[in-house]
Amino acid sequence: MSRPAVDIELANRARTELAHAIRDFLRERTAVDSPLFDVSAKMVYGNYASARSLPLLMDLVNAKATPEQVGERLKTVGVQLGLVMNGIGWVYTLGRIQQYLDAGWPEKNVTIADDERAAEVFTWWARIVQSSRNDGHLIPGYGGASPILTTLTEDTVRDLAAAASARGPITDPATLRRAVAELDMYEFVTHAEARDGIHHHGPYPLGDGRVMLVKEFTDLQGRYMPSVTDEHRLDVSRIVIALVLRDVDIRFDIFAVYAEPENYLDQAEAVQILAGDELEPITIEQLGTIAASSVHAQRKYFLTMAGWDDQTKVTHAASQYANDFHALMLLAGYTHDEIRDLFITPFEKNAEEFFDRATGPDRMRIFEHVIGDHEPISPDFQE
Known part of the structure; x- marks a missing residue:
């Protein structure tokens, strides 16, 4: 070409x-x-x-x-x-x-x-x-x-929102909040204290004061970061969480997403959760189990990084950036x-x-x- x-x-x-x-x-x-x-x-x-x-x-x-x-x-x-x-x-x-x-x-x-x-x-x-x-x-x-980041087609937005609504109300918001926080930290640690692998996009308007925000966690089985082995990888390659929110103002800059109110997960009326290579639907409870397993994996990798010599603590950036x-x-x-x-x-x-x-x-x-x-x-x- x-x-x-x-x-x-x-x-x-x-x-x-x-x-x-x-x-x-x-x-x-x-x-x-x-x-x-x-x-x-x-x-x-x-x-x-x-x-x-x-x-x-x-x-x-x-x-x-x-x-x-x-x-x-x-x-x-x-x-x-x-x-x-x-x-x-x-x-x-x-x-x-x-x-x-x-x-x-x-x-x-x-x-x-x-x-x-x-x-x-x-x-x-x-x-x-x-x-x-x-x-x-x-x-x-x-x-x-x-200040928004929208990429999905109208059909994809409609299908994700419909699947989220079909689940019914979120019955375990505490597990959802904890899982999101644990996955955020897993990405941060296993990408050498950077948030590579986390991708937010939206807000997609759904009408009646509702929007959808999509949170994606990818590179959960990273191949190119230095020292990453099977004990640091999760059982799934990626997780997508599509949140249907009401009365939340969302904006983006070059990297970050900001929401008002800040605790926007509390405003979620519905959620669709997809995981793995085929992006199969999973429950909030299954999400919680995957996220809980990430805590052990990130601790293991933090200890690995702590053992790097001073030169590796700089030069690993080449593998990290190339991986991105x-x-x-x-x-x-x-x-x-x-x-x-x-x-x-x-x-x-x-x-x-x-x-x-x-x-x-x-x-x-x-x-x-x-x-x-x-x-x-x-x-x-x-x-």
């Missing part, structure tokens, strides 16, 4: 909206810390590797599917998605800015001779996102987009062995030269630059 043409206007729009969404997201966060990791170092390490490797991902995916075909495939329930599209935009934007800062930008007018390739990546990213979202925009709340993006290769039709050989291993190799920069005294500069007031946040593409 031929490489898609570069659209400079679309690439600059994507680059600008991503940079401002990242700025706003970071400005609302306090300092990130962890008892296990030097979080800034591992993020910078992963960003460098991503900037180097994502053109390869684009080429591999383009070889089997157009951006529009990938976008359409993302419009399904339970796709092994996590943070993949916004995550790609996030790390590619930051990794590219890091390279320009290293070269002396913005104090000096410099180039790292990446414009053509980078514009191609941003164009590709934007075309996938526009095809996957129902509103044709890129990021919730930017570029004229409402393998979903696109699955959608394009690659096997797991092909994904590891063609993308995961090269991604990890591409990261190695950046260890000293990622752990050096200037590693915080990227965050200081992004949350500052400099405009543009990243270098413009020229016609």
Whole structure:
């Protein structure tokens, strides 16, 4: 399949909206810390590797599917998605800015001779996102987009809501709340203190003050995270929870979902729960059992991570970030062995030269630059 043409206007729009969404997201966060990791170092390490490797991902995916075909495939329930599209935009934007800062930008007018390739990546990213979202925009709340994230077709929304209503009222809300919290924490721990694998979307209007919010937990049997073994994996590969809510205001930013009232599970009138490769319906009690098993698995993995040496606590970010993006290769039709050989291993190799920069005294500069007031946040593409 031929490489898609570069659209400079679309690439600059994507680059600008991503940079401002990242700025706003970071400005609302306090300092990130962890008892296990030097979080800034591992993020910078992963960003460098991503900037180097994502053109390869684009080429591999383009070889089997157009951006529009990938976008359409993302419009399904339970796709092994996590943070993949916004995550790609996030790390590619930051990794590219890091390279320009290293070269002396913005104090000096410099180039790292990446414009053509980078514009191609941003164009590709934007075309996938526009095809996957129902509103044709890129990021919730930017570029004229409402702060929502809707991707499913009307028929899919109708069927999910009908299945939820057919179950009747939620009889065990405490188990539902606990299960969601346990799955959230499982994803956080087994993705090395990141929320990769969690995908929320909606709100889908159902009428009469009701909306549906879909919560997806994927990568529950991860293959590519360092040290993950069968004892850390759950019995199911993915879980989808579709909540029918009344009188709840829901909005999104680049990554997070916000609800008013905050305890929106208390407003749930009905729920549909699907699990496994075939997304078969399960009961709230079955969900509770699966989630309870995750507690032991996450504890085991936390102890594994605690035993890593200082270098691994940074360099694992290469495997972690590469893992985030393998979903696109699955959608394009690659096997797991092909994904590891063609993308995961090269991604990890591409990261190695950046260890000293990622752990050096200037590693915080990227965050200081992004949350500052400099405009543009990243270098413009020229016609």
